[in-house]
Amino acid sequence: MPHRRQERDRSMDITRLSSGAMLSGDDIDANANRERMRQQRLRRKLYLLSPIFAYLVYRLVTDNPIRPGIPGWLTGNPEIIIALGLICILGAVILIPFLTTGRSPHTVLRAEDSNVRLDDVVGADQTKREAIDSMNLFLASETFEEVMGGKPRRGVLFEGPPGTGKTYLAKAMAAEAGVPFHFVSASEFQSMYYGQTNKKIRTFFKNLRKAAREEGGAIGYIEEFDAIGGARSGMNTGSQREGIVGVVNELLVQMQSFDLPSGRDKFKMVWVDWFNKYLPPHRRLKRPKSPMANILIVAATNRAADLDPALLRPGRFDRTIGFNVPARKDRIEIAQYYLDRKSHDDEVTAVLIADVSAGYTPVRIEKLLDEALIIALRDGRTSMRMGDVLSAQLVTEIGVAQEMGYHPDERRRIAIHEAGHALTAVLTRRDVKVASILRRASALGLVAHGDAEERFLKTPSDARDLICVALAGRAAEQQEYGEASSGISSDLAYATNIASQLVGQLGNGPGLLSLEAAAMPTAANIVAKVLSDEVSREAAEAYMVEGAERASLMVEKYRAALYEIADALCENDEVEGDQIRAIVAGYTDISERRGPVRIKAPI
Missing domain, CATH: 3.40.50.300 (P-loop containing nucleotide triphosphate hydrolases)
Incomplete structure (x- = not known):
C-alpha cells in the first residue's frame, strides 16, 4: 500500500x-530533501554535543564546575598579552588577504x-x-x-x-x-x-x-x-x-x-580505502556514494x-x-503594470504608452514614465499627462532641449530644413510626432517620426521613403537658398546607411549576393563593404539620387505648406505632429493610409 x-x-x-504553474509545498522534491537534511543535522549535533553536555553535568554534580576566565599565568604578565596580540594582528594581516583571494x-x-x-x-x-x-x-x-x-x-x-x-x-x-x-x-x-x-x-x-x-x-x-x-x-597560449x-x-x-563527493565523503573514502588494503576482497567495505x-x-x-x-x-x-523587445500586446501589459504604481491623469492609458514606445524594453518604458513624472513635477503637478510622456520621450531618446539664440537668418534656415523633413514625412505616410528647432544633443533641430502602425518587416519601398525624408532637408535648403548647409551631414550619413543596407543586405542591388556575409578584414560594417565595391556603390548612389529627386519634387509642389510649417517653427520653436498634419492636409488629401503620396516629375 x-x-x-x-x-x-x-x-x-x-x-x-x-x-505551467510553479510547484509548491509537497510537490517539491527539494522540500522533502531539505527536511531530511535538517533532521540529519539535528541528529549529528545531538551526537556531538551529548558527551560534552554529560561531562559538564558530571563536573557540576561533583561540585567541580568549569569556570570560564583568563588563565592565571597570563593575568600577571601584560608583556605576554601584548606580544600575543601583535602576533595575532600580524598573522591576520598576512593570512587574510591570501586566504580570501580564492574565495x-x-x-x-x-x-x-x-x-x-x-x-x-x-x-x-x-x-x-x-x-x-x-x-x-x-x-x-x-x-x-x-x-x-x-x-x-x-x-x-x-x-x-x-x-x-x-x-x-x-x-x-x-x-x-x-x-x-x-x-x-x-x-x-x-x-x-x-x-x-x-x-x-x-x-x-x-x-x-x-x-x-x-x-x-x-x-x-x-x-x-x-x-x-x-x-x-583562435586564442594563443601564454598570458x-x-x-x-x-x-x-x-x-x-x-x-x-x-556528483563530486563532499569533504565528509572524501574523508570516509580515505579510511575505507585504508581498511580495504588489509581485508580480503569478499570482506571489503563499500565506498560511500555521493548523490547528484x-x-x-x-x-x-x-x-x-x-x-x-x-x-x-x-x-x-x-x-x-x-528575451526580446516586447511586442505591442506585451507593452500594454508592462505599461499598465507601471501605471498602476505611478500617478497619472485619465488621459494617460496603457494603450497610448504602448503606441509611443515601439521598440522599447521594459526598463525603457519605466524610465519613460519616471521622466514624465519629473516633467510634471517641474510644472508643479503631481500626476503626469500624455504631453509629459511625449516630452519625456524626446528627452530620453535625443536629449534635453536648449535655446541657442540663433541669428534670425540661421533660425529661418533651420526651420526650412526641418519643415522639409516634416513635410515629406507626412507625404510618405510617416507618423510625425513633433518638429523642433531647439537644440538637443548635437542636433540643431529634429523631426521625430515613426511607423503609423507597428511592423516587424520593412520593404524596399519603406527604405526609399526613409531616404527621401532624410534628404528632404537638403532639398528644402537648396530650393530656398540655392545651396545646402553643413546641417545635412547627419542626414546624408543616415541615408547612406539605408541605401547600403538595400544593396548589401537585402538583395536590391546588382545581384542577390549579400555583402554582409563577406569576411573582409578592412570593412567593419555594411557601409564600408558597399562603398568598397564599385558596382554596389553605384547602386547605392542611384537610390540616393532617386530619394533626392523625390524630395525636391515634394518640397517644390507643396512649397506653401513648407513655408507654413517653417513659420510655425519660427514662432513656437516646436510644432506637434497633429498641427503639421493639419497644415499638409490643407494642400492635399493625406487620409489614405495605403502608401505614400506619389509625386510625378513634370514633363
Whole structure:
C-alpha cells in the first residue's frame, strides 16, 4: 500500500509539473530533501554535543564546575598579552588577504531578500513559462528522473538585449524557488593573481554543491556570462591562457561536477580505502556514494554568439531562453503594470504608452514614465499627462532641449530644413510626432517620426521613403537658398546607411549576393563593404539620387505648406505632429493610409 500511495503522489507531481504553474509545498522534491537534511543535522549535533553536555553535568554534580576566565599565568604578565596580540594582528594581516583571494564572490539570496515575484513579471508570457518549466524540473528533479526517466536540466542560458528583464526574472526566481540563490557577476571571478580566477569558480561550484545537499537544492545565477565564457577558438597560449582558455576549461569541468563527493565523503573514502588494503576482497567495505547535487545554473548574457560552443552542448547549458523587445500586446501589459504604481491623469492609458514606445524594453518604458513624472513635477503637478510622456520621450531618446539664440537668418534656415523633413514625412505616410528647432544633443533641430502602425518587416519601398525624408532637408535648403548647409551631414550619413543596407543586405542591388556575409578584414560594417565595391556603390548612389529627386519634387509642389510649417517653427520653436498634419492636409488629401503620396516629375 505505501508503494501504491507513493506512485499516486508521483503521478500527481507529474500532472502539476505539466500545468505551467510553479510547484509548491509537497510537490517539491527539494522540500522533502531539505527536511531530511535538517533532521540529519539535528541528529549529528545531538551526537556531538551529548558527551560534552554529560561531562559538564558530571563536573557540576561533583561540585567541580568549569569556570570560564583568563588563565592565571597570563593575568600577571601584560608583556605576554601584548606580544600575543601583535602576533595575532600580524598573522591576520598576512593570512587574510591570501586566504580570501580564492574565495567565491557570490551573494546568497533568500526568498525574503527579493521583493520581486513571478506575478510581477508581465509582458513576457512565453519566456516566463520557459523559466517556470525549468524551475519545476529543478524542484521536482527526483520525480522527473525516477518516474519518467528523464534527466533534469542543469544549465539554462538567458539571452537577450540589455534591459529586457533577464536579471528581473532571475530575482523573481530567487524569491519563488525557496532554495539558496547564489548571485554573482562574472567579472567578480577575475583576479590579478594567476590561477585564482579558476579557484574562485571552483569555490563557487563547491559552495553550490554544499548548499544543494544541505537545503535540497541550490540555484547559481551568473550575470554577464560572456566575461568568462568567451569562445576559445583562435586564442594563443601564454598570458591569455588563464583568461580565456583556462577559465572556459574550468567551467566545462565544473558543469559536470555535480556528483563530486563532499569533504565528509572524501574523508570516509580515505579510511575505507585504508581498511580495504588489509581485508580480503569478499570482506571489503563499500565506498560511500555521493548523490547528484540538485543544482540549476542560470547564466545571463546579451552576446550568446560569443560564448564557447562547448558550453552550449546538451548536459551543460542545453536550454536557451530568449528575451526580446516586447511586442505591442506585451507593452500594454508592462505599461499598465507601471501605471498602476505611478500617478497619472485619465488621459494617460496603457494603450497610448504602448503606441509611443515601439521598440522599447521594459526598463525603457519605466524610465519613460519616471521622466514624465519629473516633467510634471517641474510644472508643479503631481500626476503626469500624455504631453509629459511625449516630452519625456524626446528627452530620453535625443536629449534635453536648449535655446541657442540663433541669428534670425540661421533660425529661418533651420526651420526650412526641418519643415522639409516634416513635410515629406507626412507625404510618405510617416507618423510625425513633433518638429523642433531647439537644440538637443548635437542636433540643431529634429523631426521625430515613426511607423503609423507597428511592423516587424520593412520593404524596399519603406527604405526609399526613409531616404527621401532624410534628404528632404537638403532639398528644402537648396530650393530656398540655392545651396545646402553643413546641417545635412547627419542626414546624408543616415541615408547612406539605408541605401547600403538595400544593396548589401537585402538583395536590391546588382545581384542577390549579400555583402554582409563577406569576411573582409578592412570593412567593419555594411557601409564600408558597399562603398568598397564599385558596382554596389553605384547602386547605392542611384537610390540616393532617386530619394533626392523625390524630395525636391515634394518640397517644390507643396512649397506653401513648407513655408507654413517653417513659420510655425519660427514662432513656437516646436510644432506637434497633429498641427503639421493639419497644415499638409490643407494642400492635399493625406487620409489614405495605403502608401505614400506619389509625386510625378513634370514633363
